[in-house]
Amino acid sequence: MTKIKIYDTTLRDGTQSEEINLSVQDKIRITRKLDDLGIHYVEGGWPGSNATDKEFFQEISNYELKNCKISAFGSTHMNRMKPEEDPNLAALIKSGAKVMSIFGKTWDFHATSALGVTLERNIELISNSIAYLRPHVDELFFDAEHFFDGFKANPEFTLSCLKAAHEAGADVLILCDTNGGSMPDYVAEACKTVLEKIPGCNIGIHAHNDCELAVANSLAAVKAGAVQIQGTMNGYGERCGNANLCSIIPNLELKLGYETIGKQNLGNLKIASTYITEIANLRPFLRQPFVGAAAFAHKGGVHVSAVLKDSKSYEHIDPLLVGNNRRVLLSDLSGKSNILYKAKQYGYDLDKNDPAVQTILAEIKERESIGFEYSAAEASFELLFFKAMGWSKRYFEFINFFVVDAKRKEDKEPFSEATVIVKVHGQENHTAASGDGPVNALDTALRKALEPFYPALKSVRLQDFKVRVLSGAVRQANGTSSNVRLLIESTDGKNQWTTMGVSNNIIEASWQALVDSINYKLFKDDPQKWPTSR
CATH class of the missing domain: 3.30.160 (Double Stranded RNA Binding Domain)
Known part of the structure; x- marks a missing residue:
């Protein structure tokens, strides 16, 4: 089985996202989580560009990592300096990293316009920088910036840049779709050409997601011979982001037959994704493939009925393979199968003809007709379910x-x-x-x-609060008005839950959601909460 090395650049490229700012300790925590996941390389940052990245390399040296190697990032040396005089290269060596990635211009337009050098001098910068760093590291990668744009504009120059890097000692030539505008067929063709024109080289892929093709381009590169994929967790990165490792890894492992972090680690993918989302202080992307909360969520009654019989009818993989879970949502699209599935989660093996099933279904449909959305507030549904099953305690x-x-x-x-x-x-x-x-x-x-x-309520706090104005609905002959749906996410430090209220009065909707939130906490903590099972 072919092994593809995973190079994570969340700590550098990921932080170029406008929403993300990581402290040194944040970076340490993420690195350790990626190490647990089995990632092969973690790029810690650019030690020559800022104090945070410089401090990270000092701090991470105090930790013993099991799986990942720490890589430092930098650029080729400045035009008017020799490599040994360049402060950027000096900072790379001083970082102590035994893996380094340096980028250089491989698009003639960038070399002459952005860098302001001749094409011949640009090739010298690449060759000199890599040759200078080579004795200081165990592994050295050359990031060919704007490779795919350069290869299209002037393939001879671009290939000359790669050849110079290879001959100077680069272990892997990383082909970068820096502008994120390439198509998968072109990526595959370009990768094959590089391997043909530079015998003995290894190539990798670093794709951006400006055309929503970073994952597809990365997979195309692997099928064309790439041995390393660079990307970020959850696809974080500048503009539209980088290639999403949370999609690339399972696609390689489960769909294409390649080995990456190993199937034994694949089950920790969702945990790592969620953990990094929290560290970055972002909301999880609900519909993210493989690891999103909605990736294996089923709402339509026909879908749920089929999934209960055989999950592969509407799931392309077993969610447990990536550490995710199957979810069945409740809405006005629900059928009896949705209720039966949720009942089993709560410890009830109900028959589809049980009167409670029809009662719950009818109440859901009636409530959703005025704006309730139980797929978004499962705690409120759980209370509704147990009331239908006989729970009548009022706290x-x-x-x-x-x-x-x-x-x-x-x-x-x-x-x-x-x-x-x-x-x-x-x-x-x-x-x-x-x-x-x-x-x-x-x-x-x-x-x-x-x-x-109820002293336990002291630990409860509101974590998130959302209001949505629903479309106007005719209430009486005297006119129209709009309801608001209000969602409250609460936590007690260990668990979190979402409750809901709907009214044409935002205070009343808030009250409903608050009451449900408190009742749910008290209900879950109550040792006498369970009514007799049917």
């Missing part, structure tokens, strides 16, 4: 709430205050709280009333 009783917003000065933020009255264990509790906006004030007042009775 508190609503009496009253009052919310006020007041703006007293033009240049000041409005003032929000909420008053809540609830009854717990027969005792009425009246609390008030101010907050950053009416929903925060309402949440604070409600929890202030409940925490003396």
Whole structure:
């Protein structure tokens, strides 16, 4: 089985995404996670360009890594300097990295216009830089910047650049689709030409995603003979991002018969993807192939019925192979199969003719007709399900709430205050709280009333808050109005859950979602929560 080396550049190319800024410790954590995943190379950054990357190489030397080698990135030496005088090359050597990647111009337009050198001098810069670094490293890669554009414009010059790098000692020639505009057929053809024209060389691929083809181009390069793929986790990177390793790795392992990180590590792919998303402080991409939460989610009743019989009817792989899970969503498209599947998750092996199944299905369809979306708020659905199955415990009783917003000065933020009255264990509790906006004030007042009775609620906090205005719906003959759907994501530090409220009043929708969130926490912690199974 052919082995393809995976070179991760999340810590450098990934951080060029406008949304990402990683500290040294963030980079250390990501490196260790990638090491656990079995990635072969992790590019730590450009030590000659900034203090953070320089510090990373100092810090990572204190860690013992099992699988990955740390690579340093830099450029060919400056035109008016000799290699031994160049501070960029000196910084690469000082980093202590035993793997290095340096990039050089391979498009004649860039050499003459951007760099301002003759084509002959550009080739010398490449050759001199690699020859100078060669004795200092175990492995040395040449990133041929704008290779595919250069090969199209002036193939003779571009191939001369690669040949110079190869003869100077580069272990792998990395063909870069820097502008992300190449097509897979052209990538494959260009890769084959390089291997033919430069006997004995090894090639890799570094693709950007400007045409949504970075993964396809990377796979095409491998089929044409590339032995290394460079990319980022979750496809992070400048502009439209880089080739997504979370798609490339399983495609190579499961579809094309190549070995990368090994199938034993493939099951940790989703965990690594999610972990890096959290470190980058980004929301996960729901529909990301293989590792996204929706990658193996089924909503239509016909689909779910088929998946229950044989999952391959609507799944191209077993989700467990990449560490993901099958999910069945609830909506007005749901059939009985969706309810039966969810029931089994909750410990109930229901018959499709059980009256509770039809009751739940009818309630979902009715609620979704006014804007509820249970596929996005599974905690709210779980409460609905158990109520249908006989759970009737009430942790508190609503009496009253009052919310006020007041703006007293033009240049000041409005003032929000909420008053809540609830009854717990027969005792009425009246609390008030101010907050950053009416929903925060309402949440604070409600929890202030409940925490003396349920101390576990002190660990609960709102993690995310989304409001969507739904299309206008005729309510009565007196006109139309729009409902709002409000989603609240909550966490207790260990688990997270999403609840929902719908109303033409945003405060009421917020209240519904807040109440569901608190009830869900209390329900999950309640040792007496489970009604008798059917």
